[in-house]
Amino acid sequence: MSEKDAVERRWSIGELARASGTTVRALYHYDEIGLLRASERTASGHRRYTEGDLRRLYRVRALRALGLSLEEIAGVLADSPDDLETMRALLAAQLHDLEDQAGRIDRLRQRLHGLLGKLDDASMPDTDQFMMTLETMSVFETYFTQEQQDQLAERRADLGPAAVEEAKARWVDLVGELLPHVQADTPVDDPRVRDLVSRWDALGSAFHADGEQGERTKAAAQRMWDDNSADLGRRLPWPADQMVALVAYVGRVRQAS
Template sequence: MIGKDRAGRRWSIGELAEASGVTVRTLRHYDEIGLLRAGERTASGHRRYTERDLRRLYRVRALRALGLSLDEVAGVLDDSGDEPEAMRALLAAQLRDLEERAGQIALLMDRIQGLLRRLDGRSMPDPDQFMTTLEMISVFEAYFTPEQRERLAERRAELGSEAVDAARTEWAGLVEELLGHVRADTPVDDPRVRDLVRRWDTIGAAFHAGDERTAGAARRMWRDHGPELARGLPWSADLLNGLVAYVDRVRRAG
């Protein structure tokens, strides 16, 4: 039993699959792409794997277990000049890659956890409102840094939800009044519109607390994404875009 045929065992593809824990399909795939060719074939074409092939398969599995691509695995195994240096570099690169992917996943998890808190927390019964919030959040994330968002959230919490609602109501009134001036083509240096815009800015300042970069980000966001942000409001995006342009002219005039 011990010390038998020195020519070594041969494995059929099914035997090798079972012995190594990969599927037959995978072995055929590896054969096809040249990563692990069957060392021999029977006269009729059946694959015969040798001990060398078995060794190679174990190495392939080990390298795959590090998350390397099949190409990378092939590169490591075929460059017989696989200096430890090259290996170290490859592993370091792989580590960086994994770190990045972990960061992406952490970002997604943060977003989802935030949304779940909102959903579990207070009222969010209207799916449409939820979707609108979702759109706004994704836009917010593109324009404000995490710190800015955090400070905005803190500020909202400080103000309390009734104050936020009051601000929204006051802002709606300002919009109506200003739209009247837009339609009436009131000159941008009229003291009445100047006063309205001052109140407008005061409301904004209550949220961004005088941080000019946050305010600028908000303006850029509005400029680029007015249409979505206007959703749920009783005015059309075009109307609001015109309004914002008008307010801008008022600011520059003042």
């Protein structure tokens, strides 16, 4: 063992989770799929993470925040070394993303000042002003880039308000038809279930661009749900646990198709 190895810190899985803001469950999952495995084990078999493992976790989290799937991250890590230039490029990409977020925050700040100015003049802001502010807040709070938000907004505009409302109503009907199958644990290869999920996917695809751009916004939406399902579920008119189970069930049906 070198002198460097002798003084290098080691973390247990719980310590690494607390220090990095990552859940223990996520670390176990990263281990299972080979994305991040502890470099060492104690005599009793407990994981011990090294400084190199910590840097790899940072790269995983940073690339995830930049919109890559876990599969894409695995490919990036396999193809790039853990060196200064690679880390410099990653930090530069993160900085660019944060600067985009700062621009969105500044636009939101300006619109909030406008709303407050209206109130100071003893007049209620009009509906369009509130809608613009809410849309900006949505952009800031979601996992989509500004370009992706523009694409989604353009898609909604192309569909038109009537089509959007019709799609919402059809989605409510689909949820109503799928929930009993979730509760009954209907086999995922059941033709009735496959038809419902096919209609679900077709309905969702209408709100995304065609081709690779649409696949990326779909992936971003899935990541947003995966990371915030409990909170997002509470905003829907069904019990949150039912919606979490429903989306997981839909995913299993897709995998089986």
